[in-house]
Amino acid sequence: xxxxxxxxxxxxxxxxxxxxxxxxxxxxxxxxxxxxxxxxxxxxxxxxxxxxxxxxxxxxxxxxxxxxxxxxxxxxxxxxxxxxxxxxxxxxxxxxxxxxxxxxxxxxxxxxxxxxxxxxxxxx
Amino acid sequence: xxxxxxxxxxxxxxxxxxxxxxxxxxxxxxxxxxxxxxxxxxxxxxxxxxxxxxxxxxxxxxxxxxxxxxxxxxxxxxxxxxxxxxxxxxxxxxxxxxxxxxxxxxxxxxxxxxxxxxxxxxxxxxxxxxxxxxxxxxxxxxxxxxxxxxxxxxxxxxxxxxxxxxxxxxxxxxxxxxxxxxxxxxxxxxxxxxxxxxxxxxxxxxxxxxxxxxxxxxxxxxxxxxxxxxxxxxxxxxxxxxxxxxxxxxxxxxxxxxxxxxxxxxxxxxxxxxxxxxxxxxxxxxxxxxxxxxxxxxxxxxxxxxxxxxxxxxxxxxxxxxxxxxxxxxxxxxxxxxxxxxxxxxxxxxxxxxxxxxxxxxxxxxxxxxxxxxxxxxxxxxxxxxxxxxxxxxxxxxxxxxxxxxxxxxxxxxxxxxxxxxxxxxxxxxxxxxxxxxxxxxxxxxxxxxxxxxxxxxxxxxxxxxxxxxxxxxxxxxxxxxxxxxxxxxxxxxxxxxxxxxxxxxxxxxxxxxxxxxxxxxxxxxxxxxxxxxxxxxxxxxxxxxxxxxxxxxxxxxxxxxxxxxxxxxxxxxxxxxxxxxxxxxxxxxxxxxxxxxxxxxxxxxxxxxxxxxxxxxxxxxxxxxxxxxxxxxxxxxxxxxxxxxxxxxxxxxxxxxxxxxxxxxxxxxxxxxxxxxxxxxxxxxx
Numbered sequence: 001x002x003x004x005x006x007x008x009x010x011x012x013x014x015x016x017x018x019x020x021x022x023x024x025x026x027x028x029x030x031x032x033x034x035x036x037x038x039x040x041x042x043x044x045x046x047x048x049x050x051x052x053x054x055x056x057x058x059x060x061x062x063x064x065x066x067x068x069x070x071x072x073x074x075x076x077x078x079x080x081x082x083x084x085x086x087x088x089x090x091x092x093x094x095x096x097x098x099x100x101x102x103x104x105x106x107x108x109x110x111x112x113x114x115x116x117x118x119x120x121x122x123x124x
Numbered sequence: 125x126x127x128x129x130x131x132x133x134x135x136x137x138x139x140x141x142x143x144x145x146x147x148x149x150x151x152x153x154x155x156x157x158x159x160x161x162x163x164x165x166x167x168x169x170x171x172x173x174x175x176x177x178x179x180x181x182x183x184x185x186x187x188x189x190x191x192x193x194x195x196x197x198x199x200x201x202x203x204x205x206x207x208x209x210x211x212x213x214x215x216x217x218x219x220x221x222x223x224x225x226x227x228x229x230x231x232x233x234x235x236x237x238x239x240x241x242x243x244x245x246x247x248x249x250x251x252x253x254x255x256x257x258x259x260x261x262x263x264x265x266x267x268x269x270x271x272x273x274x275x276x277x278x279x280x281x282x283x284x285x286x287x288x289x290x291x292x293x294x295x296x297x298x299x300x301x302x303x304x305x306x307x308x309x310x311x312x313x314x315x316x317x318x319x320x321x322x323x324x325x326x327x328x329x330x331x332x333x334x335x336x337x338x339x340x341x342x343x344x345x346x347x348x349x350x351x352x353x354x355x356x357x358x359x360x361x362x363x364x365x366x367x368x369x370x371x372x373x374x375x376x377x378x379x380x381x382x383x384x385x386x387x388x389x390x391x392x393x394x395x396x397x398x399x400x401x402x403x404x405x406x407x408x409x410x411x412x413x414x415x416x417x418x419x420x421x422x423x424x425x426x427x428x429x430x431x432x433x434x435x436x437x438x439x440x441x442x443x444x445x446x447x448x449x450x451x452x453x454x455x456x457x458x459x460x461x462x463x464x465x466x467x468x469x470x471x472x473x474x475x476x477x478x479x480x481x482x483x484x485x486x487x488x489x490x491x492x493x494x495x496x497x498x499x500x501x502x503x504x505x506x507x508x509x510x511x512x513x514x515x516x517x518x519x520x521x522x523x524x525x526x527x528x529x530x531x532x533x534x535x536x537x538x539x540x541x542x543x544x545x546x547x548x549x550x551x552x553x554x555x556x557x558x559x560x561x562x563x564x565x566x567x568x569x570x571x572x573x574x575x576x577x578x579x580x581x582x583x584x585x586x587x588x589x590x591x592x593x594x595x596x597x598x599x600x601x602x603x604x605x606x607x608x609x610x611x612x613x614x615x616x617x618x619x620x621x622x623x624x625x626x627x628x629x630x631x632x633x634x635x636x637x638x639x640x641x642x643x644x645x646x647x648x649x650x651x652x653x654x655x656x657x658x659x660x661x662x663x664x665x666x667x668x669x670x671x672x673x674x675x676x677x678x679x680x681x682x683x684x685x686x687x688x689x690x691x692x693x694x695x696x697x698x699x700x701x702x703x704x705x706x707x708x709x710x711x712x713x714x715x716x717x718x719x720x721x722x723x724x725x726x727x728x729x730x731x732x733x734x735x736x737x738x739x740x741x742x743x744x745x746x747x748x749x750x751x752x753x754x755x756x757x758x759x760x761x762x763x764x765x766x767x768x769x770x771x772x773x774x775x776x777x778x779x780x781x782x783x784x785x786x787x788x789x790x791x792x793x794x795x796x797x798x799x800x801x802x803x804x805x806x807x808x809x810x811x
Binding site for chain 1: 415416417418419420422423424426427430431455692714715719
């Protein structure tokens with residue numbers, strides 16, 4: 001069972017997305033801010049991280065940068081979840097080291113495709 | 125000549141005197157001459173008569189050689205004072221008898237020979253010869269000589285009288301002419317006085333007084349007419365001058381008012397722009413806030429749908445789908461509003477890249493295939509051979525094509541939608557022309573007018589029937605404008621529509637906005653420059669116009685200005701340039717000023733750089749708590765900014781050089797770090 005870390009500060013989004021992921025058959029760990037997300041990523045070593053960008057305490061960029069800078073967590077694929085259409089967000093996401101990004105509100109089908117493709121890459 | 129320079133009075137007097145005197149003298153002399161000539165003639169006649177009488181009386185004595193009788197006869201001449209000599213000659217020429225006044229001897233001047241009868245004037249004497257006859261026989265000759273004393277006495281007397289007469293009449297003429305010349309000279313002198321008065325005092329109200337109706341009178345009349353003409357003109361001129369002055373004053377006042385109004389208008393415009401920006405920012409934020417609950421609505425309804433389907437309650441699935449569809453529609457509305465507000469707030473920027481046109485077309489056609497299929501439409505693509513690469517903002521090109529194609533699919537039922545792409549050359553520039561053609565319901569002329577306006581769907585009923593926000597074409601239009609392209613439409617009701625978009629094959633970004641970033645990138649390329657010369661101030665603000673204004677203002681104060689468009693870039697540039705101080709905006713996308721401030725203050729390398737907050741957010745306490753040195757609220761009071769900035773000038777000059785020789789490892793780090801950063805700077809420059 002693939003383990004997903006969902007870092008999202010909005011409770012409803014967190015709840016909804018985690019339940020949908022669970023329904024899809026993933027095991028889900030959640031964090032409501034950047035710092036907790038960072039700690040959980042290190043302790044839980046998830047197979048993939050869904051990272052909201054505008055997070056309290058520590059932003060998604062910062063968490064991503066730290067995770068990608070760390071040998072232990074560098075390999076974990078990260079999908080940034082950004083606000084709509086801020087093109088700079090997309091670029092920043094790539095720059096910070098995210099493997100992919102998706103815009104919110106999440107279109108679940110599209111997101112699962114992206115996740116699957118990252119898993120495939122990882123397996124290769 | 126002296127005469128010519130005499131005053132008119134003198135001249136007149138002189139002329140009159142001379143004229144009258146000369147006339148008098150000439151006439152008197154003429155008369156005198158005439159009188160003397162006729163008097164002499166009279167004397168001559170008289171003397172000849174005397175001679176005849178004496179000749180007659182002495183003819184007998186001559187005949188009879190009676191000398192004493194002849195002498196006695198001659199002696200009678202004593203009564204005639206003027207006869208000084210009387211001689212009787214015998215026919216042989218010998219003197220027979222004689223008479224000399226006052227003398228007894230023969231005077232030497234007696235004529236030596238006798239002449240025929242007659243008279244002559246000789247040396248002031250009148251001499252007469254007369255034949256003495258007796259019974260018709262010449263018996264001798266009488267010679268009479270007169271000294272014409274009456275004549276000369278008369279002449280002297282006349283001369284005297286003449287002189288006295290001339291003198292007296294001259295005096296009289298002088299007196300009269302002195303009086304009479306006034307007739308002519310006085311008016312002229314008066315005229316002269318008047319003229320002098322006018323020319324000295326510039327008083328055109330003065331008038332010359334007319335004394336007589338002669339030429340001078342007319343001259344004065346003319347002069348007065350001229351004066352009144354001048355006076356009228358002068359009055360008119362003065363009143364015009366007055367009017368002009370009043371008008372000038374009015375104009376000055378008007379200019380002043382206009383300037384004031386202009387200033388007010390400018391302020392109002394700035395306020396309006398600011399308000400508009402605030403509105404757009406608000407809309408952007410609002411839209412963002414709206415999305416979060418929508419997220420939940422769509423997400424939960426999707427989830428519920430799945431769960432409901434799994435549990436077999438099919439009857440609820442339709443309703444859940446409606447919730448989803450409405451949610452998605454609402455989301456697209458919000459996205460469009462967000463797009464538009466970003467464009468209006470000036471936050472929509474171009475990200476240029478070079479890409480293959482065919483790929484984008486393919487992508488969009490694939491994306492829109494389901495939408496086309498829904499109405500039973502087919503999409504045809506025609507790509508000209510000369511179309512391959514273009515440089516533009518690919519996301520916006522995608523969105524433009526998406527909007528046009530989805531519109532075409534939406535408004536066409538069981539028809540065809542075709543995309544035609546070609547490269548054309550207009551005015552030496554290459555353009556990529558996209559043409560989206562459908563054979564749907566078409567657009568009326570009236571609808572066309574507002575086609576590219578925000579919230580202007582062709583018809584309210586259309587919104588009900590076809591959905592949509594009415595923002596799609598407005599956004600498309602704005603995107604095309606941003607890339608300096610053109611958009612047009614040809615359509616008639618029921619005849620389908622052809623939308624044509626032309627974009628430059630090589631989109632370039634205007635330089636006005638990029639000036640500060642450009643200088644920043646230049647500086648980034650040559651960081652050594654900062655070690656010498658001016659002290660650096662880092663301006664962090666997402667608004668290009670603020671960056672530009674601050675740069676100009678601070679440059680005038682002799683600072684080197686480095687500008688950053690966002691917090692991240694700001695922090696990077698702060699590390700790179702180690703500026704004297706930083707001005708920081710609060711409201712910025714992605715990474716707000718508070719976050720930037722926190723980061724700056726938590727970085728030991730940057731913590732001591734003073735930060736002046738320059739923002740519209742009124743929260744000084746927060747700024748100072750987070751470590752800002754000063755807090756300025758936009759619009760910035762420049763004087764205050766200048767004072768604050770000057771306060772820091774020179775305070776760090778000694779440390780700048782110390783800061784730069786970094787340990788080798790850190791230099792290496794920075795170079796490694798700066799690689800993506802440089803890319804970002806060059807990208808910003810293109811904005």
